[in-house]
Amino acid sequence: xxxxxxxxxxxxxxxxxxxxxxxxxxxxxxxxxxxxxxxxxxxxxxxxxxxxxxxxxxxxxxxxxxxxxxxxxxxxxxxxxxxxxxxxxxxxxxxxxxxxxxxxxxxxxxxxxxxxxxxxxxxxxxxxxxxxxxxxxxxxxxxxxxxxxxxxxxxxxxxxxxxxxxxxxxxxxxxxxxxxxxxxxxxxxxxxxxxxxxxxxxxxxxxxxxxxxxxxxxxxx
Numbered sequence: 001x002x003x004x005x006x007x008x009x010x011x012x013x014x015x016x017x018x019x020x021x022x023x024x025x026x027x028x029x030x031x032x033x034x035x036x037x038x039x040x041x042x043x044x045x046x047x048x049x050x051x052x053x054x055x056x057x058x059x060x061x062x063x064x065x066x067x068x069x070x071x072x073x074x075x076x077x078x079x080x081x082x083x084x085x086x087x088x089x090x091x092x093x094x095x096x097x098x099x100x101x102x103x104x105x106x107x108x109x110x111x112x113x114x115x116x117x118x119x120x121x122x123x124x125x126x127x128x129x130x131x132x133x134x135x136x137x138x139x140x141x142x143x144x145x146x147x148x149x150x151x152x153x154x155x156x157x158x159x160x161x162x163x164x165x166x167x168x169x170x171x172x173x174x175x176x177x178x179x180x181x182x183x184x185x186x187x188x189x190x191x192x193x194x195x196x197x198x199x200x201x202x203x204x205x206x207x208x209x210x211x212x213x214x215x216x217x218x219x220x221x
Contacts, residue, residue, distance in 0.1 A: 020057070087211070090106035107211055116154070118158030161194045169216075
């Protein structure tokens with residue numbers, strides 16, 4: 001069941017579409033029938049890990065499903081050399097505000113979401129907002145309003161995160177995310193500087209944890 005949850009989350013993150021039983025059998029060459037997959041879907045749905053947005057459609061992960069996926073499958077990994085080089089170039093030889101902003105822009109570009117940096121001696125800097133709002137989840141006006149309300153309090157939010165001393169990347173999903181229940185985020189701190197990637201709850205947590213670990217390593221060199 002855990003591997004089926006992993007596949008569903010990976011597919012949903014990649015496509016932003018409900019995942020159907022037949023498509024999984026076809027794509028992954030699973031040695032079971034679509035009917036068997038549907039039975040397993042029903043079990044995961046009964047346990048709260050999946051939901052069915054439309055009666056005749058496939059399944060998508062719930063917040064509980066994302067949390068289980070993160071606990072079971074997300075771990076620090078190296079990013080491709082090309083991406084490490086891009087982050088290294090952006091980070092530059094110093095940790096001044098200009099270098100941090102360049103790093104945030106690189107993180108936003110590589111993650112496909114928004115990146116935010118907050119330091120003691122400057123206002124919080126946010127970049128990649130247009131990429132974030134282009135995600136299909138934010139075609140829902142209520143989610144846009146919820147997120148923009150949080151962004152209006154960005155300095156206050158970043159101050160709170162800075163006080164938490166996030167020595168390792170902290171994943172925040174849905175209801176525990178400071179930017180709204182429709183969002184996901186990954187944050188890490190280096191001294192009094194906090195760096196994070198913000199996206200919809202359907203974000204690639206593995207990739208973003210790895211990007212932030214790489215950024216942290218480069219800043220700490």
